[in-house]
Amino acid sequence: MKLKIYADRLSQPSRAVLIFCKLNGIDFEEITVDFVKRQTQSPEFKEINPMAEVPAIMHGDFKLFESHAILRYLACAFPGVADNWYPTDLIKRAKIDSVLDWHHSNLRRGEVTLVQNTALATILGRQPGPHVVPEAEKLLSASLEKIETFWLKENEQFLLGNSQPSIADLSLVCEIMQLEVMEEEDRNRILGPYKKVQQWIEDTKLATRPHFEEFHGVLYQVKAKLQKQQLLGANTET
Amino acid sequence: MKLKIYADRLSQPSRAVLIFCKLNGIDFEEITVDFVKRQTQSPEFKEINPMAEVPAIMHGDFKLFESHAILRYLACAFPGVADNWYPTDLIKRAKIDSVLDWHHSNLRRGEVTLVQNTALATILGRQPGPHVVPEAEKLLSASLEKIETFWLKENEQFLLGNSQPSIADLSLVCEIMQLEVMEEEDRNRILGPYKKVQQWIEDTKLATRPHFEEFHGVLYQVKAKLQKQQLLGANTET
Numbered sequence: 001m002k003l004k005i006y007a008d009r010l011s012q013p014s015r016a017v018l019i020f021c022k023l024n025g026i027d028f029e030e031i032t033v034d035f036v037k038r039q040t041q042s043p044e045f046k047e048i049n050p051m052a053e054v055p056a057i058m059h060g061d062f063k064l065f066e067s068h069a070i071l072r073y074l075a076c077a078f079p080g081v082a083d084n085w086y087p088t089d090l091i092k093r094a095k096i097d098s099v100l101d102w103h104h105s106n107l108r109r110g111e112v113t114l115v116q117n118t119a120l121a122t123i124l125g126r127q128p129g130p131h132v133v134p135e136a137e138k139l140l141s142a143s144l145e146k147i148e149t150f151w152l153k154e155n156e157q158f159l160l161g162n163s164q165p166s167i168a169d170l171s172l173v174c175e176i177m178q179l180e181v182m183e184e185e186d187r188n189r190i191l192g193p194y195k196k197v198q199q200w201i202e203d204t205k206l207a208t209r210p211h212f213e214e215f216h217g218v219l220y221q222v223k224a225k226l227q228k229q230q231l232l233g234a235n236t237e238t
Numbered sequence: 239m240k241l242k243i244y245a246d247r248l249s250q251p252s253r254a255v256l257i258f259c260k261l262n263g264i265d266f267e268e269i270t271v272d273f274v275k276r277q278t279q280s281p282e283f284k285e286i287n288p289m290a291e292v293p294a295i296m297h298g299d300f301k302l303f304e305s306h307a308i309l310r311y312l313a314c315a316f317p318g319v320a321d322n323w324y325p326t327d328l329i330k331r332a333k334i335d336s337v338l339d340w341h342h343s344n345l346r347r348g349e350v351t352l353v354q355n356t357a358l359a360t361i362l363g364r365q366p367g368p369h370v371v372p373e374a375e376k377l378l379s380a381s382l383e384k385i386e387t388f389w390l391k392e393n394e395q396f397l398l399g400n401s402q403p404s405i406a407d408l409s410l411v412c413e414i415m416q417l418e419v420m421e422e423e424d425r426n427r428i429l430g431p432y433k434k435v436q437q438w439i440e441d442t443k444l445a446t447r448p449h450f451e452e453f454h455g456v457l458y459q460v461k462a463k464l465q466k467q468q469l470l471g472a473n474t475e476t
Contacts, residue, residue: 050388051340062329069335076328090314091300097307102289104342131367150288 001060003028003074006048008035009218012174013067014055020071020170022211024081036123068100071167084164095160099151099168103175107147110140111175119181119226141190147172148194157203165207173204177216180223183230239298241266241312244286246273247456250412251305252293258309258408260449262319274361306338309405322402333398337389337406341413345385348378349413357419357464379428385410386432395441403445411442415454418461421468 005021005028007014021028033039033054040052049056049065056065059077064070075086087093113136117128153161158169176197179187191198205212243259243266245252259266271277271292278290287294287303294303297315302308313324325331351374355366391399396407414435417425429436443450 051384062332064332064336066336066339068339069332072335073328073332090311094300094302094307094311097310098302098304101304101306101338101342104339105347109343109347129367129369146289 004031004058005029006031006033006045006054006056006058008033008040008054009215010222011035011054012178013171015177015215015219016167016171016174017055017057017067017070017074018215019174019208019211020074020085020167022215023208024074024078024085026074026078026080068103068167068171071171075167082164084162085167087166096166096168099159100171103168103172106139107143107172107175110136110138110143111178114140115178115181118186119183137190144176144191144194144197147200148196152196152200157200157207159200165204169200169204170208173201176201177219180216180219181226242269242296243267244269244271244283244292244294244296246271246278246292247453248460249273249292250416251409253415253453253457254405254409254412255293255295255305255308255312256453257412257446257449258312258323258405260453261446262312262316262323264312264316264318306341306405306409309409313405320402322400322404324405334404334406337397338409340384341406341410344377345381345410345413348374348376348381349416352378353416353419356424357421375428379431382414382429382432382435385438386434390434390438395438395445397438403442407438407442408446411439414439415457418454418457419464 003021003026005014005017007018007030009015009018009032018028018030020026033045035054039045040049040054045056046052048058048063051065053065055067055070056063057070057074059073064073072086075081086096114133116124117126117132117136120126121128147159151159156163158165159172160166160168162169176191179190182190241259241264243252243255245256245268247253247256247270256266256268258264271283273292277283278287278292283294284290286296286301289303291303293305293308294301295308295312297311302311310324313319324334352371354362355364355370355374358364359366385397389397394401396403397410398404398406400407414429417428420428
């Protein structure tokens with residue numbers, strides 16, 4: 001029973017699941033569900049995930065959604081997955097769960113709200129109220145500060161002082177990568193103060209190559225397209 | 239090594255952890271950290287949880303925060319915990335993880351934003367913008383709708399069609415209980431349409447008695463206090 005992954009590579013949790021499978025030699029079929037084209041809202045996809053969000057998986061008859069639940073499941077269901085991704089040791093596992101749970105209302109909420117209401121606002125038809133963007137940037141920066149000063153330890157490359165990446169590193173770095181679609185100046189202002197975070201992103205890319213860059217290709221294309229539009233807009237204004 | 243739980247019974251994730259331990263015969267010391275009095279911000283407490291939030295635990299030297307990570311850990315670390323709370327079966331466990339992960343950006347976000355910006359706004363010094371409350375109520379209602387139509391199944395009492403409660407039932411019901419501090423009229427308007435949700439709350443209370451009510455005592459006291467203030471306010475206006 002081949003694993004089916006319903007994903008959109010523009011969605012950061014989708015990328016985390018796809019990269020995880022590639023890295024761990026898990027054979028899968030990728031089924032693209034384009035959320036900008038509202039394919040996540042189709043009756044067929046809602047049969048897979050009634051919450052109408054990507055990613056979702058089907059493994060035999062078993063349907064599952066929520067990327068962290070999927071990553072936990074895959075790490076346990078496929079015997080070839082190395083222990084560092086989601087350790088069997090209870091304490092090590094609990095610490096990774098703690099990062100993953102913290103992520104939802106902190107880094108993820110800040111990043112998603114910021115990017116969807118700035119760089120992607122036109123594509124998504126958003127018209128944010130005056131407080132939305134500054135509040136999102138504040139939450140994002142506070143989250144990056146916590147990663148820099150607490151989750152990343154001295155002398156180790158990955159979260160929680162680990163020498164090898166876990167599903168938490170993959171999930172959080174894919175989230176931060178979404179900032180690529182923002183204007184360079186804004187992205188540098190946001191990430192600039194966090195040197196350890198910047199090094200950790202590079203270390204995660206290296207540890208997961210070549211699949212990390214492969215699955216981020218679509219994001220880089222969107223970035224290039226937005227930069228071109230911005231340039232055209234600037235020229236028109238001139 | 240006795241488990242230490244740093245908690246505030248006014249915090250719904252704190253109550254979920256406390257009730258879970260009582261139900262499963264886990265011996266613990268409860269250390270109250272009052273978030274209204276900003277005790278969560280003290281340097282001593284930040285040594286336990288640098289995120290300055292309750293609940294947190296110490297088990298021997300091991301410190302852990304994030305209530306879902308704590309519940310998962312306790313269910314696995316204490317051999318006396320019945321399997322229904324967090325099943326060892328991979329598929330059953332993954333489904334519970336899916337509910338727990340979904341919770342953060344849906345039911346929890348809607349409920350917390352609504353209650354903290356209405357009933358508890360004065361205590362917490364909040365002055366919400368004009369869209370905050372209606373958007374929070376919309377998200378909360380959409381989340382209750384999903385619980386009613388998807389997570390709760392016909393003919394079974396608990397989430398996911400289970401005949402016994404899991405840590406997801408406990409976490410989500412404790413969250414909804416926070417609506418107790420709202421005005422009766424608002425609470426009825428919000429919960430009224432969801433008959434299965436109402437029955438599930440009652441079933442969860444029954445399955446977890448007497449500890450459920452015991453740990454909700456403080457919440458009922460706050461509710462009574464707010465009702466009295468409201469009544470005094472109404473009389474003054476007359």
